Amino acid sequence: MRTRLRSAPSSALLAAALAFVAVLLAAALPRALDRGADQALRSFLDDRGPAATSLLATSTSRYGNESPENLDSVRDALLARTGDAFAVAPAGTVQGTQAAKPRSLANPELPRPDGVPPGLDLLYLRDAAAHTALVEGRWPSGGAPDGPVPVAISQQAAQTLGVRIGTVLQTVPSSSDPMSAEVVGLYRATDEADVFWTGLPCLTRACASNTSTVPPQRYWKTAALVGPDGLDRLGPWGAGAEDFWRIPVDTDRLRADRLPVVAREIAAYVGGPTASALRGTTQRSDLRIASQLPELFKQAEARQQAVAPLAAIGPAGVAGVAAVVLCLAAALTGDRRESELRLLLARGGSPGGIVGRLLGEGAVTVLPAAALATALALWLLPAPRSAAALLAAGAVALLAWLAFPVRAAVLLSARRRGPAPRRRLVAELLVAAATAAAVFEVRQRGVAPAGEGLDPLLVAAPLLLALCGGLALARLQPVLVGMLARAAGRSSALVGFLGLARAARGTGGRARPPVLPLIALLLAVTTGGFGATVLDAVDSGRLRVARLAVGGDVQIAAPYGGALPPAMTEAAAALPGVRTSAGVWTDDKAFVFGTVQGSTQVTVVVAEPKAYAELARTIGRGQFDPALLSAGPSADAPVPALFSSDLAKLAAAGTYRLSLGGGELQIGSVGVVEGTPARPGPGGAVVVLPAGPTTARLPRTGRPDRWLATGQVDGDRLREAVRAAAPAGTAGQYTVRTSAGTAAELGSDPLQRSAVRLFWASVAAVAGFALLAVLLTLVRAAPERAALLARLRTMGLRPRDGIRLILTEALPQALAATVGGALVAVSAVALLGPAMDLSALVGSNVPTGLRLTAPPVLTQALGLALLVTLAVIAEAAISGRRQITTELRAGDQR
Structure with a gap:
């Protein structure tokens, strides 16, 4: 064992490094989750004040x-x-x-x-x-x-x-x-x-x-x-x-x-x-x-349980990709050392003895690295709980230690019963059945109800979809690449045909390309794309809630009973970025007489119809046709009014008496609206009146007490304009709100920030492991590929053609995995999205469901594709510089 470790120190160091990184992440994850949960709990209680606690x-x-x-x-x-x-x-x-x-x-x-x-x-x-x-x-x-x-x-x-x-x-x-x-x-x-x-x-x-x-x-x-x-x-x-x-x-x-x-x-x-x-x-x-x-x-506790399934998607993806990489490393090591192991077996070694020696090698390399990684994680992330971290570190260390000896035991075992294609087909069908069952169950019942904690199906379903997609892609890729190779064979170019042919049939004597690198890449793209879509939906949901709460992107409100100076609204409307603006007069204590209840308290909104209708359309609340209010009534005709749906249930179309703080109006219902941007919150009886005829009869309503606008408006410049236009000594009485500031307040919860940080850290770890899977595959095939290039060089192959050959051989798998991962991520959003409740991450109640958007998935897929492409190019450049005399040695069996 000592001789073996001395003869291949680089392999021993790489195995120790891989185990160190995997165990470090496994031990750090539970500690990070505990620290984030504790911090979120304490912040939540501290925000309630000492009286509540x-x-x-x-x-x-x-x-x-x-x-x-x-x-x-x-x-x-x-x-x-x-x-x-x-x-x-x-x-x-x-x-x-x-x-x-x-x-x-x-x-x-x-x-x-x-x-x-x-x-x-x-x-x-x-x-x-x-x-x-x-x-x-x-x-x-x-x-x-x-x-x-x-x-x-x-x-x-x-x-x-x-x-x-x-x-x-x-x-x-x-x-x-x-x-x-x-x-x-x-x-x-x-x-x-x-x-x-x-x-x-x-x-x-x-x-x-x-x-x-x-x-x-x-x-x-x-x-x-x-x-x-x-x-x-x-x-x-x-x-x-x-x-x-x-x-x-x-x-x-x-x-x-x-x-x-x-x-x-x-x-x-x-x-x-x-x-x-x-x-x-x-x-x-x-x-x-x-x-x-x-x-x-x-x-x-309800907040923690609501965030737990969404926060666990990223770490679950890391665990899946890390397990694939460890198995891939064991498989590649087994392929590289298969002739050595069979020689030991032929010279009298028993399978148990050989596996025992391999366990000893792993104990010398993997276990010290795992122990060091565990100690480092416990030191870097102090937390009162260590059991979960030790358990996760032990599980990963055990996998890293036993993966290669188990692979060697399989290689040295007697011929297994049943043809390999049949066993593979049965395994793939089982994975497909489990995936279908998980997706069906999540779609049927939705996410686990509040109080049940982590939903394992919601966490496992994206990974099962990625695994299923990887297995399907592993069967489709050789066929598709083979078709491309046959098409390239009809041309006079040799490099494209040779590279595609090798990509279709595999390298190193394999009958097909390896499956594990594909699965690792698909898991990475699916996890990143699905999680990024969730976070993008959270951001858009916060902005939507913030705009409804503010009544637009910005709002200026006068003190109760006051009005906004005209110079203030004019200065605000002149700011860069303002697209739509409207000044409105509001009264929360008005009464409509003649309803089913006799009288009903309502909120009255007086605004210019066209500007207010455009604002309502942009915000997505209280939309209506401005023509309903634009027709000017005669002097003695009722003022046209829009009733909210709550008020319409109590008052049918007709004429009613409206009592305001400044007088009375005869109003006639001409339509129904769903709420108003001028007042946040669902429900409530609302009456919308046109500014012209209402102001003519009640001049007090001509001075708006709120100014609402949409657009990319700088909040600091708006506050400065309000201070400059406010009468002396009254600047502090005017309230300025922005949707950006409200959305930032919704996202300031430590529980949400912890979940977001954990996801992006998981994305980085997943991308790193996926890149490592590609590099392991490239490094395993590098000696055989370098020998091929050296032989082709003797037959006139130019160095740049050698690099093209390597890229043509290696990139189809990476690109296919990127496209497949993007499709699987889109499928995961489409299949699992309707069951997602993002209220806990948004910070406010939002409708259940996840809307599919392309940018988050494409960003993750293209980013990982770029990383893999750079890795392939770097490996191709290194392989292309190998010396012919080094590769053309008699009897070289590397």
Whole structure:
């Protein structure tokens, strides 16, 4: 064995390198998937905010028996039940007591925006001093039982309300006992963005709020802190008080693979056995624990399961091509060493002994490389889980180690029963049957329903189609190339005929061209083309959703109740790239009288018919014939109107009374539209009116509050134009949205980005393995081909003709595989596309189905064809330079 390895060090090094790369990818893939899933989970939860990712425990305050120590004891009992599946965030718990209701303040000097007195809420907050800085006065303590409650208020709230140290805040007389609060201290939050203040009512500044009346009225509200001595005063202030403990869960320690376990623990904590045990431990039978985490966990798990089948297509293609390449390398090595193995067998070696020696060779070359690759993958991609990576690395290492000894055992075995063509035909029929069954099942039931995780059929179906196409192409290629060779034989040129003839019958004494390189190339093109089509559909789906949400490619919106200055819309319409634009006036609170319901609230859109119709046609929502609204009605005739389908179900064709904020109109239904670009979201009752007659009767509608446009408009230049045209001090009131920015927001999800990165990395790996398969085939045939060229050179063949001969022989297989792979990718999209649900990758609900587009498939096919062609040309140039004297040696059997 040592002698053999020394005699062929290059072969040993190549085998080790191939095993190293394959095992490295196999070990890295599960780690990359785990890291991407964990990052996506944490980002998803962090985006929901600390309030949503916390456990909130509440209990009715115990009047006369309330103390900070009692709150601490309950907190300790709550924390004692954490730590197994989830842990508390470093920010720690937030606890305290809050009055059940705020009280209105009667001081006449306090500001009243709409005549409504400000409201004041009282809280006791444990450890508030650690998150604030005392600006003036002192922290509240003491106070007579029948006197004002000492409180501390934030400095910003005091400035807003005009309050200072010593101010006594009187409450509005009500049925409850009159109370007052004395401001004894002013504080400032050291960091208003600190999670400590999350979910607490206006403790860092005064908040503007609206009453629930119609119309709503504005008023100020804020909250003040009491000391431990004021705990018993919170109940009388708010007609009751409530203790609370907010326990933030450490999302940075959550793992996607343990999400079901954590979800069960949280569910038990919220409303299961843990919650029951805590009520007994704390002796608070009314202890309630709530959290949004169970619902968020369900959403996160559903997102992962929805993306998993789409994200697994690329890695599955890598696995398939890598397995083909390892088998191809074993087959080529077996063909190269077949005479050596049979000589050993003839000299007395047993088949078992020879295979054992080959296992030893593989153990020396493959296993150390596999171990090094596994260690490198674990080091480069740190993750808490290693079992999947070790299992994948072990499987690939085992295949790389055993492939050649198994091939040798087959070569050394006794003659197998049954002719080879029959066995091949049976195997091909089995593959075709499995492919048909997989495609039929996916088409019948669609992708696995949400909650079932990875769909193996959806992942395996493209690979089975590629395998089936490769087997079919392997049978068709010799026939087609043979026909070309016979056609070339009728001409006087020798190089074309000889190259095509060798391509048709195979090289190296084979009866036909090898099948494995074809399968590798078809798998590469099919995987790349199918996956690229999916991602192209995702991009176009995001853009379509973004355009519907924006109402075009760009939108400028005025503040509620305002209008866009004419100079602003003119400057925006003059920007480069604007194709279609329309200014519209909208009202969401209009009513149509005379419907089946009596009156129906609608959204009114007033626009110039032709421009608005062109915009709706471009966006693909709310299309209509502008002639329906272009006919000018007489002065006393109803204004023509288009009703949305939702409104048309409640109002047949006829005349109706429309009540707007600025007056009333008589309108007549002249058609039905499906929604409007001016308002996102499906459904809703909409009325579209022409600008001319509507403005003549209601001049207010002539000033649009939205400007919509399509085209390649630069968002930065649009915002600059809006700022320049806006009245002084009002630029921030106008909202600018672009479809490109909205689409980027939809695609900013780490789960989607991880799936896209994984796919393109898989495409690169697949292309590399497919190129390696071609190179292995070329290198295997290189000695025999070089000898042929040398002999032809002695008969007058020119060097450039030798290169042409090599290209003519090698390129038909590569080009046939490229064309076949493109056709198989197109077939995969056509057969499996209707079952694809891309909503998880798009970031919004989109119709199920995958539309076939040529550019993604052609890009992948032509890119791989170019790589293979360059590899063939390079190998041809190297082979063409071989010396004749080196090749023409007597008895050369390489």
